[in-house]
Amino acid sequence: MDETSVRLLCPECAKDWQVSPGDLPASSDMFHCPNCHASRRTAEFMRTDRDLQTLKQLG
Template sequence: MDEAAVQLLCPECAKHWRETPRELPAGGSTFHCPNCHASYRISEFMRTDRDLNAFKQFQ
């Protein structure tokens, strides 16, 4: 079975990438962009509401 992946988009540098929910910190945690190192809540990096819902489902 394929594992779900969510699309992420940095609010500062617009870097776009994909991760599996298990590779990401918990929902209320601060996350750092691997490109520009901007720090935001992980939910602010979710590209779409669908990605956010998938992330919450697997947390």
């Protein structure tokens, strides 16, 4: 069975990666880039609107 993941893109350093939505805080909560430690709302790290919707549904 495939595990659902969302794609993230840091608006500061442009690091991109994938993670399970259950491993992320809510879309309106603060999230910190593991690469440059930029702090923004989790929603701002979502690569696409579809990734954001997946986070909201499964996170």
